[in-house]
Amino acid sequence: MEEAFVGGGEHPACGICPSRRFPLGEFDAFERPSGECPFDPSDGHRYTAAGVPACVHPEKVGLPPGRCKTEGVPLTAELALPDRAGDLDAYLYDVMHSAAPGVLELLIEQATLWSSQ
Numbered sequence: 001m002e003e004a005f006v007g008g009g010e011h012p013a014c015g016i017c018p019s020r021r022f023p024l025g026e027f028d029a030f031e032r033p034s035g036e037c038p039f040d041p042s043d044g045h046r047y048t049a050a051g052v053p054a055c056v057h058p059e060k061v062g063l064p065p066g067r068c069k070t071e072g073v074p075l076t077a078e079l080a081l082p083d084r085a086g087d088l089d090a091y092l093y094d095v096m097h098s099a100a101p102g103v104l105e106l107l108i109e110q111a112t113l114w115s116s117q
Helices: 085-099 101-116
Strands: none
Touching: 085 101
C-alpha cells in the first residue's frame, strides 16, 4: 500500500483530510466544502456521490483544486509571477514552501523554463 500523501502531526491539513490517508491522486480536491462532497457522519470524512474521498481545503496541503481521482485529471499548477521583479523572491519562496511534492516539481519546471527565456 502506498503511503499517505501528507504525514506527520505538524502539517496544516485537517485531521480528517484524505491526504492523511491516501496517496496523491487517490482523492479529489474541492475548492471548499460543498454539497458535492458532503460530510459522512458514519466515519467523519467527506466523499463524492461516487464514494471518492474529498479534500475541501486544498491550499492547506499545497494542491490546486481538481478531480484527480474522479475524472483522472492530472495534477497541474501554474506560476502567477508578480509584475515587479523585486517581488519575485518572496513570491517564489512562498509558492515553493507551500506546494505539495508533486506540484513542486511542476512549479520548478515552469520556473526553470521562465528563467531561461
